[in-house]
Amino acid sequence: MPNLRFVGGIAWMAVTIAGCGAAITPSSAKAPMPSEPTLINFVDPSVVQGLSTRTLFSGETGKRHVHAVYPAVPGAPRLTEKLHGTVREELDGFTRHGAPANALPKPEFNVDWQLAAASPEVLGVRLRIGHSMESGWSEARTTVWYDRVKGRALDSADLLTDRPALVTLAGIVRSELRLRGPLVTPNALRPDREMFDSLGFNPRGDLVVEFDDEQVGLGVAGRVAVAVPSATAAPLLSEIGLRAQRAAVQAKKTPAPTSREEIKAASTDKPPARSFMAGSVDCAKLRCVALTYDDGPGPETARLLDVLRAHGARATFFTLGSNASARPDLLRRMRDEGHLVANHTWSHRDLTMLPPTKIADQLTRAQHAVAQIIGQVPTLMRPPYGDSDIQVATVAGRLNMAVVRWNVDPEDRWDPDPRAIADRTVARAEPGAIVLLHDSHPATVDAAPEILRRLSEAGYTFVTVPELYGSREMVPGRTYDSGGVSTAPDR
Structure with a gap:
């Protein structure tokens, strides 16, 4: 294949594809x-x-x-x-x-x-x-x-x-x-x-x-x-x-299913995704932080789940639909161990560069893949690269998902040093923070025990993203950057 000869198209599911010809x-x-x-x-x-x-x-x-x-x-x-x-x-x-x-x-x-x-x-x-x-x-x-x-x-x-x-x-x-x-x-x-x-x-x-x-x-x-x-x-x-x-x-x-309508219909008969431990922590009284992991599941995810379980910590996993289809066992383990599974699109395209139909395609295909695996429909999505706009938020809202970004970025994906990743995470953490991490990066998983130990010693409790908001429901179509902060799609 000659370098740099490429055509655009929607992100198709890993089980079926159709094309011209x-x-x-x-x-x-x-x-x-x-x-x-x-x-x-x-x-x-x-x-x-x-x-x-x-x-x-x-x-x-x-x-x-x-x-x-x-x-x-x-x-x-x-x-x-x-x-x-x-x-x-x-x-x-x-x-x-x-x-x-x-x-x-x-x-x-x-x-x-x-x-x-x-x-x-x-x-x-x-x-x-x-x-x-x-x-x-x-x-x-x-x-x-x-x-x-x-x-x-x-x-x-x-x-x-x-x-x-x-x-x-x-x-x-x-x-x-x-x-x-x-x-x-x-x-x-x-x-x-x-x-x-x-x-x-x-x-x-x-x-x-x-x-x-x-x-x-x-x-x-x-x-x-x-x-x-x-x-x-x-x-x-x-x-x-x-x-x-x-x-x-x-x-x-x-x-x-081969159409967005069929995909949506196949997911509507399932309950919304929710940690079975939701409600067990009052973040109005405790110092809560939400660790979120993007781009998995992958080869390092099982090891990360072991670390989280050993520390009694829960996290939110923004999974890619294509990776989820390859490792459904890890998604079921996330669900069974009290974590929250959320949507990170099918193949990690920059949604702000896509028309509404293809934004919906990226989200609904990932939504369908996750729902079929864990029997729950994600209510949160994170746009790849954190890039979102009114159009992305509107489409997410129509699909009953809130948009979740972050307010703490330890810049783990570029750094091979677990100690440096842990240092930045701990230094930048604050009550109500949504922390961006990546379970596809080995050094991030290596840093997890130190992050959990030091934040625990500082009095933090690790919860899933919706728990930061207590009894307030996260609203589809709104964008959330940290606990207590959200913006409407028409901002």
């Missing part, structure tokens, strides 16, 4: 043809034992918004290395060639992922790498495959037998693109491995070829993809390609 001809298989033949049914990541996420970076770096996450699977170190290298290369390219760091709005880089297939023999990981430039938001897609039998990490082009197969596939795809109209440029297509770096399969086994934005069409064309019928594609596939095709066809499909 049409198949060439119907497949001969007996399964019903999907309404959109380039649709890929992604695998629920929670079915892959031991799968977790790795955060390359999340936050501001050089006045740029960056959130880069990819999956890691036990026993597949070469896959993890390849995914890390791919994301690292793209991030480095964005930093070198992207919009100036002092540009307004702030440049943004975002990586989301899904499992294209998962079986005992093969894994497929599809990365969506997006960024904003002066010309707007754009996105690229690349799918990395892993041969679990031979322990090899492979490019998508390795699903094909050889160079002649790539040339043949390019000819088939080019012929289809010629039928697409003036927004597509078939002559831009070349039989290069880099142009065919995102190959997957739809539920019928048809080979889905998708391209980066502006690679074979104008930016306004959206996602450009072609479905090649399975019977046509099969002779072009290598041994690992055929195994990948079987894995995609045989994968257990997790039923999921």
Whole structure:
């Protein structure tokens, strides 16, 4: 995938996705043809034992918004290395060639992922790498495959037998693109491995070829993809390609709603999220502080939960929907140990740069994922990077969520020194404070025992965010920065 060639779009759930494009001809298989033949049914990541996420970076770096996450699977170190290298290369390219760091709005880089297939023999990981430039938001897609039998990490082009197969596939795809109209440029297509770096399969086994934005069409064309019928594609596939095709066809499909209305309806029959210990502490009489953790769950979250339990402390976890889907066990543990689970969007996009429909999409998909896991619907959301405005607050209010920011930032996400993180947290804490921390950062978890010990000795009690307000209900659509402080969405 050439660096810095990306297209915008909504943050789709990790179980299903649809895009633009049409198949060439119907497949001969007996399964019903999907309404959109380039649709890929992604695998629920929670079915892959031991799968977790790795955060390359999340936050501001050089006045740029960056959130880069990819999956890691036990026993597949070469896959993890390849995914890390791919994301690292793209991030480095964005930093070198992207919009100036002092540009307004702030440049943004975002990586989301899904499992294209998962079986005992093969894994497929599809990365969506997006960024904003002066010309707007754009996105690229690349799918990395892993041969679990031979322990090899492979490019998508390795699903094909050889160079002649790539040339043949390019000819088939080019012929289809010629039928697409003036927004597509078939002559831009070349039989290069880099142009065919995102190959997957739809539920019928048809080979889905998708391209980066502006690679074979104008930016306004959206996602450009072609479905090649399975019977046509099969002779072009290598041994690992055929195994990948079987894995995609045989994968257990997790039923999921595909519209915001269906997602909202699927969550309305559940009670609002609330710590079962809420009401046990009177913050009008005690020195209360709310520790909040963003961007998880991840590899460090279980260790943090151990520390909190050992100190009898509770926290509020603003979880990402994509990470929650990968580690539902950790969300259930948060709920069962008295913590509060809240919404941090699906894939950590800067909401102030999105139209209302896509703000709602980011929030409702995360809302649905969390509600399905813990049986409760979050009532709080935290905007990524803390960036919010009237539009974000209004959409959150319509979804029955209050907006929560913070008034204490120990700047943990940039610091590898646990002692320094603890020192800043303790020095800046005050009664009623909402403290911003990140359970995706190992040093933050290392700092947790010292933070809890020193604040406890100073007389602090650790509560979830709503408990700071006592009997006053947090109002949907209002923004809360600390205990006792809120603003209406029309400010």
